[in-house]
Amino acid sequence: MLRNCVLALTGLALTAPAALAQDWSVDHDASSVAFETTVSGGAVTGAFDSWTAEITLDPDDLDNARIAASVTTASGSTGNRQMDESMLSNSGLNPTGFEAASFISDDIRATGDGYEAHGTMTIRGVDQPLVMPFSLAISEGRAIADSRFVIARTDFGVGGSSWGSAAAEVAMVLHIEADAAE
Numbered sequence: 001m002l003r004n005c006v007l008a009l010t011g012l013a014l015t016a017p018a019a020l021a022q023d024w025s026v027d028h029d030a031s032s033v034a035f036e037t038t039v040s041g042g043a044v045t046g047a048f049d050s051w052t053a054e055i056t057l058d059p060d061d062l063d064n065a066r067i068a069a070s071v072t073t074a075s076g077s078t079g080n081r082q083m084d085e086s087m088l089s090n091s092g093l094n095p096t097g098f099e100a101a102s103f104i105s106d107d108i109r110a111t112g113d114g115y116e117a118h119g120t121m122t123i124r125g126v127d128q129p130l131v132m133p134f135s136l137a138i139s140e141g142r143a144i145a146d147s148r149f150v151i152a153r154t155d156f157g158v159g160g161s162s163w164g165s166a167a168a169e170v171a172m173v174l175h176i177e178a179d180a181a182e
Contacts, residue, residue: 021064024055024143024178031176033071037167039083044167046078046087055178057108057143059115059136065108067117070100087167091160098124103132123156134174141180148173 034047050072057065074095078084086092093101105119114135121130134147150171153159159167 021056021061021066022058023181024057025181026053026055027177027179031178032174034173034175035076036171036173037169039166044078044080044083046076046083048072048075049077050075053176055176057136059110059138062108062110066106067108067119068102068104070102073098073101086163089160091163092158094124103130105132121151121156123151124158126156128155143176143178143180145176145178146174147176 032047033051034045037044048071051070053067053069055067057067072095073093074088076084076087076093078087088095090097101121101123103117103119103121105117107118109116109118111133114133117132117134119130119132120127122128128151130149130151132147132149134145136143136145138144148171150169152169153167
């Protein structure tokens with residue numbers, strides 16, 4: 001009798017449908033990867049025009065969630081030639097030596113205010129742990145996520161001695177809209 005119950009439960013476990021993680025197709029036209037910082041006491045904003053994001057996320061199946069995002073460092077722009085030259089110089093993001101910066105997370109957690117993606121940010125070949133908080137709204141197969149987090153540029157070896165305290169902290173501001181993949 002016990003053996004039959006164990007076999008029946010095993011059979012149910014093998015035939016029960018597995019939870020399927022949801023893949024998302026990012027709408028680049030509706031999304032942005034921007035940044036904000038301070039240089040010489042003035043606010044500076046900019047964005048990266050070239051980036052990719054592969055997102056697998058179902059709020060009911062966070063164990064199988066994953067985010068892999070990458071920006072092409074040479075696509076960063078503030079609209080100010082002098083600042084862009086510094087940002088993209090060899091002591092800055094150095095796109096010649098480091099074509100991309102990335103964030104990878106396979107540890108996404110629900111919080112009281114939304115979600116957190118615990119992962120690794122890589123800039124200029126330097127890996128640092130990073131927690132990316134984000135809000136998420138899903139309606140009728142469309143997801144909208146917003147995130148704002150701060151990184152210290154020196155943690156990644158960005159900036160020369162002449163930079164001083166310029167852009168010491170950079171706030172990344174992400175707005176991602178995506179459609180559920182079929």
